[in-house]
Amino acid sequence: MPETKSALRLSCITKEYPLVRANDCISFDVRWGEVHAVVGENGAGKTTLMKIVYGMVRPDAGEIFVDGRRVEIHSPSDAIRLGIGMVHQHFMLVDVFTVLENIVLGQEPKRGGGLDLEAARRSVRALLEEVGFELDLDARVEELPVGLQQRVEILKTLYRKARILILDEPTAVLTPQEASELFRFLRGFVARGNTVIFISHKLAEVMEVSDRVTVIRDGKVVGTVETPKTSIAELARMMVGREVILTVEKRPATPGEPLLVVEDLWVEEAGKKPRVAGVSLSVHAGEIVGIAGVEGNGQSELVEALTGLRPYRGTVRYEGEVILRPDARRVREHRVSHIPEDRNARGLVLDFTTRDNIILGDHYRPPFVDRYGFFRDPAIDEYARGVVETYDVRPRSIRLSARHYSGGNAQKIIVGRELYRKPRILIAAQPTRGVDIGAIEFIHKQIVEARDQGMAVLLVSADLNEVMSLADRILVMFEGKIVGEVRPEEATEEKLGLLMAGVTEAATA
Ligand SMILES: Nc1ncnc2c1ncn2[C@@H]1O[C@H](COP(=O)(O)OP(=O)(O)OP(=O)(O)O)[C@@H](O)[C@H]1O
Ligand SMILES: [Mg+2]
Known part of the structure; x- marks a missing residue:
């Protein structure tokens, strides 16, 4: 045989x-x-x-x-x-x-x-x-x-x-x-x-x-x-080595005031079809809004616009404020955190240590610098250790260079960095990509807890299970537009799948 x-x-x-x-x-x-x-x-x-x-x-x-x-x-x-x-x-x-x-x-x-x-x-x-x-x-x-x-x-x-x-x-x-x-x-x-x-x-x-x-x-x-x-x-x-809880446990959301409001947002490149074509949405304190869609339908560009990485037309309000000339730093200063979809290109500097990657983006501000602008190394070390311990980054070093981590541990460093600073708004793209089942359970729990404390979450994920189990509302994006909104309790893979393929009549009929 x-x-x-x-x-x-x-x-x-x-x-x-x-x-x-x-x-x-x-x-x-x-x-x-x-x-x-x-x-x-x-x-x-x-x-x-x-x-x-x-x-x-x-x-x-x-x-x-x-x-x-x-x-x-x-x-x-x-x-x-x-x-x-x-x-x-x-x-x-x-x-x-x-x-x-x-x-x-x-x-x-x-x-x-x-x-x-x-x-x-x-x-x-x-x-x-x-x-x-x-x-x-x-x-x-x-x-x-x-x-x-x-x-x-x-x-x-x-x-x-x-x-x-x-x-x-x-x-x-x-x-x-x-x-x-x-x-x-x-x-x-x-x-x-x-x-x-x-x-x-x-x-x-x-x-x-x-x-x-x-x-x-x-x-x-x-x-x-x-x-x-x-x-x-x-x-x-x-x-x-232990039992893993495979479903997300969460109470119904109790949304507060709108923290992220997007009105008629367009991302365009000369001579090409608009990548984002007039998206409007709002995410309130204490709720998780999921965006489902086949990759390449404008989700990445929407996220880049909202996090200050890409120019756009339209209005975005963070906690009611419009940021003048938004860039990544200004958006971040508004207590917006971003888990990027491509961890190697946008998430980590591979030649930096864990510690330096963890303060990246906030490195010029207290508590990481003193009032003369000098790094406060003990404070940085302590903070980095906090992230590494809380998010179970292995190995537990804060001085290993980022390129020597396994894929999932690199992802945990990013998620930890973005959540540990206690943002008001979290924009998360594929937050658990490459992460093991125990760590997914933990990250989901952290996101839900932060929601319950009033964080607004915009979740973009290609993983329908993740969207269906985490989101309090699901928007479907197709060819740059939001083509439907589905409540998670009514969402099925088929229904979302049809909307994701641009079939709106059948799915809403
Ligand atoms: N070049 C390297 N230098 C130092 N440590 C390394 C190097 N390559 C891998 N490691 C370490 O070896 C261990 C195993 O890593 P590996 O990438 O094989 O894990 P994995 O099972 O593929 O994990 P994942 O599911 O996250 O991809 C990790 O602790 C990692 O940090
Ligand atoms: Mg691996």
């Missing part, structure tokens, strides 16, 4: 970093023909392990077997030669190249001395046919939505004949539809005898797509279970 043969066997893989042992003698087996999920808390060591398998990180000790044979993997090209492909969370495509160019980059068929793009086109076409993807090979990558960019990444690995495909949090940036298309592909891929290693914090997806799950905690394997014999609750317990 080929299905039960070992595709990849890890034997006591160990990797030590200065502050943590990221992988502590990890051993498990992945079979041909299965989707094998790897789950664990933020910082458990999943990405490190996969980078070791893909040759990007050297382990201190341990052995890797592919197809039963001991192998040495010193670089990604070694991994590729062994049939291992990896799709990273941050895509590594060349934006200005076409889909075809990106797929064949580095492996172009040559004819004479030149490049034979037509031969490449034929073989990529055949590949598309085989896996059932539709993709315009001549489109420039920068013009594609993320779901399609991910397909390009996948095709790139298949073009290099990957038989073991590693996906590190592939659905974090996908819409529910894109995610189910990805799953259909993955099931077909393993049905042809290949193997998928699937890392995700979304346990419902893990239950849906995987055959077996290996749980990692603190760099060690807790166990491998067969998916049909486990449950979300059991996986959560194995990951976190």
Whole structure:
């Protein structure tokens, strides 16, 4: 039976970093023909392990077997030669190249001395046919939505004949539809005898797509279970080591005065369709207003306008005041906090320490500087430690540089920074992206508590579950406009899904 043969066997893989042992003698087996999920808390060591398998990180000790044979993997090209492909969370495509160019980059068929793009086109076409993807090979990558960019990444690995495909949090940036298309592909891929290693914090997806799950905690394997014999609750317990409450507990909102009022806001670029086309909304003290929508329908631009990062036309009142020449600093001084959607571009300075990232944006003001403008280091340290402890940032250092945190812990630093300063208004985009289930529970609780103390929250999330469970009112955004408002108790995925696709009649009928 080929299905039960070992595709990849890890034997006591160990990797030590200065502050943590990221992988502590990890051993498990992945079979041909299965989707094998790897789950664990933020910082458990999943990405490190996969980078070791893909040759990007050297382990201190341990052995890797592919197809039963001991192998040495010193670089990604070694991994590729062994049939291992990896799709990273941050895509590594060349934006200005076409889909075809990106797929064949580095492996172009040559004819004479030149490049034979037509031969490449034929073989990529055949590949598309085989896996059932539709993709315009001549489109420039920068013009594609993320779901399609991910397909390009996948095709790139298949073009290099990957038989073991590693996906590190592939659905974090996908819409529910894109995610189910990805799953259909993955099931077909393993049905042809290949193997998928699937890392995700979304346990419902893990239950849906995987055959077996290996749980990692603190760099060690807790166990491998067969998916049909486990449950979300059991996986959560194995990951976190305690029971996790999976639903948000909150009382009905008691909204106060309007704190954020937006009137007829437009974001436009010359010669292009308006990104935000006349949005009006208000968020009151003590309420959470959710914005649901397929990514790319103006939510990002709306958030950037409201946080002073992008020029707009229209009126925005913060606590009743219009800010003259708004920029990020002035908006922030009005006790507006912002959790940005792209944590690496906007949220953190990767070469700064935790501590410096935590005061970023307020660093020029008391209590962080004295009246002569000098930094008050003890006050800064104490504050940073408060954030790191409260938000369970691991490792617990305030001096590690931001780039050395796992994805979820980096997110916790940002959420902690933005909430710890006790804002009046919180504008949160994808606040729990990449965060583990225990940390989501905690962040949601913090947001609800701050709401109950009178904070106004505007929540933008691609995660419908998050919007439905947190928001007190849900607005749906489509092509730059608010196309509907739904009360959470009346919201269903179908109803929101239709509105998100621009179908207003059917959804409101
Ligand atoms: N280059 C590095 N230098 C120092 N520490 C590192 C480095 N890379 C990773 N680590 C540490 O190793 C541990 C494991 O990180 P890893 O990224 O593997 O976690 P993860 O399980 O992928 O978490 P997440 O779910 O948040 O993505 C973390 O504590 C992280 O801070
Ligand atoms: Mg990771």
